[in-house]
Amino acid sequence: MTIRIAIIGGTGVYDPNILTNIRDEKVSTPYGEVGLKVGDYQGRSVAFLNRHGAGHSVPPHLVNYRANIAALKELGVKSIFATAAVGSLNLNMGPGHFVFADQFLDFTKVRQHTFFEGGEQGVVHTDMTDPYCPELRQVLSNAAAELGVTYHKYGTYVTSEGPRFETPAEIKMYKLLGGDLVGMTSVPEVVLAREKEMCYANISMVTNYGAGISPTKLTHQEVLEVMAANAENLRKLAMKAISLLDPERGCLCQDAMEKLNKE
Numbered sequence: 594m595t596i597r598i599a600i601i602g603g604t605g606v607y608d609p610n611i612l613t614n615i616r617d618e619k620v621s622t623p624y625g626e627v628g629l630k631v632g633d634y635q636g637r638s639v640a641f642l643n644r645h646g647a648g649h650s651v652p653p654h655l656v657n658y659r660a661n662i663a664a665l666k667e668l669g670v671k672s673i674f675a676t677a678a679v680g681s682l683n684l685n686m687g688p689g690h691f692v693f694a695d696q697f698l699d700f701t702k703v704r705q706h707t708f709f710e711g712g713e714q715g716v717v718h719t720d721m722t723d724p725y726c727p728e729l730r731q732v733l734s735n736a737a738a739e740l741g742v743t744y745h746k747y748g749t750y751v752t753s754e755g756p757r758f759e760t761p762a763e764i765k766m767y768k769l770l771g772g773d774l775v776g777m778t779s780v781p782e783v784v785l786a787r788e789k790e791m792c793y794a795n796i797s798m799v800t801n802y803g804a805g806i807s808p809t810k811l812t813h814q815e816v817l818e819v820m821a822a823n824a825e826n827l828r829k830l831a832m833k834a835i836s837l838l839d840p841e842r843g844c845l846c847q848d849a850m851e852k853l854n855k856e
């Protein structure tokens with residue numbers, strides 16, 4: 594069965610137990626080999642990829658984003674739901690809320706951001722007017738509304754380099770710049786998915802307020818605890834979204850590179 598849908602599980606989302614008939618797959622790509630799981634849900638084949646590897650062993654700045662996205666492309670995936678634990682800069686977006694980001698700000702530093710490295714691949718400047726697929730965001734919003742969970746259909750996700758948390762001064766700056774959420778992984782993942790013409794949606798789960806807004810110091814343990822407390826909602830949301838997903842895509846993601854602005 595062709596695999597059209599993938600879930601990228603971020604911090605706190607390590608098992609694909611919404612799926613049945615789960616099997617391990619290894620996919621080799623020009624960027625390295627990727628281990629993932631494939632299973633079935635409601636007659637559809639779904640891939641589940643652990644972003645941080647087995648046992649959360651790969652920190653955000655060292656994730657092999659290109660290999661991960663290339664592997665999903667290789668499998669035939671067209672739609673990606675990517676989960677992310679995030680801090681919030683927006684008092685309306687509190688711990689336990691879902692936010693489906695529609696924009697990002699990029700403050701990463703040491704990552705491979707593109708499949709197009711010049712030479713034979715050319716020099717490509719990819720449009721980022723709608724970085725996150727608007728159709729998938731709509732599907733997630735419908736799913737969240739049906740489930741009755743608290744969600745926000747729009748939000749600007751600031752990607753910080755990590756792996757440290759931010760300073761209060763950085764959080765203040767990100768907020769001034771229009772950020773709502775801060776996390777460490779959405780860029781370059783979303784960009785690479787677009788370069789491969791895949792639809793990509795972000796499912797952010799707010800685990801804490803950003804440093805300086807939060808009354809306490811931040812810990813990874815706190816992030817894990819909030820993720821664990823909301824794991825069931827996240828699972829239900831992913832299942833509902835998959836069941837509502839129309840396999841025919843009407844968005845522009847699939848033609849994103851048609852008119853490659855190659856020089």
Ligand code: HPA
Binds near residue numbers: 678680759804
């Ligand atoms: N900052 C960055 N990444 C995060 C945070 C945060 O406050 N919470 C969860 N992931």
